[in-house]
Amino acid sequence: MAFRSPFAISRRLLSGATPSARPLAWSCAAYNKTQRSTLATVVPPVTQDATGSKGPTAMVFMNMGGPSTTNEVEDFLSRLFADGDLIPLGRFQSYIGPIIARRRTPKIQKQYADIGGGSPIRKWSEYQCTEMCKILDKISPETAPHKPYVAFRYAAPLTETMYNQLLADGFGNGKGGRAVAFTQYPQYSCSTTGSSLNELWKWRNRLEGKRANGEVDPAGAIQWSVIDRWPTHPGLVEAFAQNIEAQLKTYPEEKRDQVVLLFSAHSLPMDVVNRGDPYPAEVAATVHAVMQRLKFSNPYRLCWQSQVGPKAWLGAQTQDTVMEYVKRGQTDLVLVPIAFTSDHIETLYELDLEVMEEANSPGVKRAESLNGNPIFIQGLADLAHEHLQKGEPCSAQMTLRCQGCRSERCLEQKKFFAGEKHGSLVM
Numbered sequence: 001m002a003f004r005s006p007f008a009i010s011r012r013l014l015s016g017a018t019p020s021a022r023p024l025a026w027s028c029a030a031y032n033k034t035q036r037s038t039l040a041t042v043v044p045p046v047t048q049d050a051t052g053s054k055g056p057t058a059m060v061f062m063n064m065g066g067p068s069t070t071n072e073v074e075d076f077l078s079r080l081f082a083d084g085d086l087i088p089l090g091r092f093q094s095y096i097g098p099i100i101a102r103r104r105t106p107k108i109q110k111q112y113a114d115i116g117g118g119s120p121i122r123k124w125s126e127y128q129c130t131e132m133c134k135i136l137d138k139i140s141p142e143t144a145p146h147k148p149y150v151a152f153r154y155a156a157p158l159t160e161t162m163y164n165q166l167l168a169d170g171f172g173n174g175k176g177g178r179a180v181a182f183t184q185y186p187q188y189s190c191s192t193t194g195s196s197l198n199e200l201w202k203w204r205n206r207l208e209g210k211r212a213n214g215e216v217d218p219a220g221a222i223q224w225s226v227i228d229r230w231p232t233h234p235g236l237v238e239a240f241a242q243n244i245e246a247q248l249k250t251y252p253e254e255k256r257d258q259v260v261l262l263f264s265a266h267s268l269p270m271d272v273v274n275r276g277d278p279y280p281a282e283v284a285a286t287v288h289a290v291m292q293r294l295k296f297s298n299p300y301r302l303c304w305q306s307q308v309g310p311k312a313w314l315g316a317q318t319q320d321t322v323m324e325y326v327k328r329g330q331t332d333l334v335l336v337p338i339a340f341t342s343d344h345i346e347t348l349y350e351l352d353l354e355v356m357e358e359a360n361s362p363g364v365k366r367a368e369s370l371n372g373n374p375i376f377i378q379g380l381a382d383l384a385h386e387h388l389q390k391g392e393p394c395s396a397q398m399t400l401r402c403q404g405c406r407s408e409r410c411l412e413q414k415k416f417f418a419g420e421k422h423g424s425l426v427m
């Protein structure tokens with residue numbers, strides 16, 4: 001079965017929205033024609049070739065994704081509400097999920113319409129991954145060429161599509177090859193990165209297991225490793241810090257150091273927090289590292305946004321925080337989205353339209369998202385390079401399940417990605 005490159009599909013949808021004037025090598029039709037057919041036969045196992053390279057290496061960016069057009073909103077929400085790792089609805093998930101998704105669709109469609117007709121996450125993910133791979137080819141020739149892939153959890157290109165593409169491109173299928181699952185959530189949550197890894201593990205077993213009566217033959221299978229978290233990586237911290245500094249410069253010098261920095265992250269339901277999810281602590285670690293880099297120049301707080309439904313969620317909420325400080329007379333505030341690496345509905349709609357409008361004060365501003373920031377993309381390449389050189393399957397943190405976790409899926413997935421070396425430690 002022939003699969004179109006997920007990147008080629010995106011170019012059609014976004015029609016010229018790619019933020020680079022240069023052509024994206026991996027999405028170029030000519031490149032696909034020549035390179036893919038070659039790749040399909042020559043992907044070597046992870047032994048060094050005559051040039052000294054152990055490549056090609058597939059670099060797979062994992063994220064939740066978003067609807068590129070308003071027509072995709074219902075499918076996006078249906079997948080999201082079908083995900084028991086994100087929204088556990090018990091035995092009736094497959095019935096209740098689609099009902100909630102359908103009822104929520106018009107409201108969310110309107111929000112995407114208001115931010116320009118769709119989520120920019122696909123455009124940015126493809127750009128960031130492609131640019132990172134170009135840098136990696138230069139700084140890590142021993143694992144070159146690096147091939148960019150994107151695997152989204154709830155929107156195209158889905159994990160299944162990406163995996164089929166990997167196989168079509170000559171990875172796996174008895175030929176081995178190395179692939180890195182690189183989460184684009186800097187801070188680990190079982191509801192985000194954990195869910196993406198569960199999905200990747202599922203499709204690995206389904207698609208590679210086809211070869212030998214459902215059993216995956218490890219000899220010729222893709223060799224996976226995982227970049228599972230990077231909350232304090234210097235490239236991430238530097239990019240955030242520079243964006244904050246740029247926004248602070250827009251205030252008059254005499255009151256610049258009195259501007260309050262409000263770091264804002266997507267909230268988590270309290271039952272997920274109490275289960276022991278690592279995300280709140282890792283978000284706090286990012287905030288602290290950024291403030292350390294800024295030499296604690298300004299007062300700051302961390303607050304939480306985008307709670308959905310009637311459950312208790314981690315607070316204080318971003319909107320309440322802004323309104324409370326404005327009410328107290330603190331009208332110079334810089335909002336800093338700290339848990340996502342590109343713009344999305346939470347920044348473009350919730351912060352820029354809802355929060356800013358309600359605050360109704362010119363002193364309330366937002367730091368730019370990382371998007372195509374070259375410092376950030378260089379940071380991604382450095383991080384990937386460090387990972388490739390280390391040769392570890394994942395971080396030590398991956399071997400621990402949450403204290404309250406009862407999920408067999410989490411257990412098996414973690415054992416798999418922790419690999420031979422650390423798999424026995426998973427508990």
Ligand SMILES: C=CC1=C(C)c2cc3[nH]c(cc4nc(cc5[nH]c(cc1n2)c(C)c5CCC(=O)O)C(CCC(=O)O)=C4C)c(C)c3C=C
Pocket residue numbers: 064065066067077080086087104108119121185189191192266267268269272279308339340343344345346
């Ligand atoms: C680090 C980021 C995120 C965490 C943690 C997270 C947890 C989480 N989210 C929901 C429910 C929904 N999230 C929705 C959209 C959405 N979520 C994030 C990020 C995180 N979510 C983003 C970036 C987006 C928007 C994507 C885009 O296209 O811009 C939605 C859909 C929108 C809506 O219906 O309001 C839901 C639902 C839960 C329950 C949860 C933790 C368990």
Ligand code: FES
Pocket residue numbers: 190194275277400401402405406407410411
């Ligand atoms: S819920 Fe955290 S490891 Fe399973």
Ligand SMILES: [Fe+2]
Pocket residue numbers: 266306
């Ligand atoms: Fe969310």
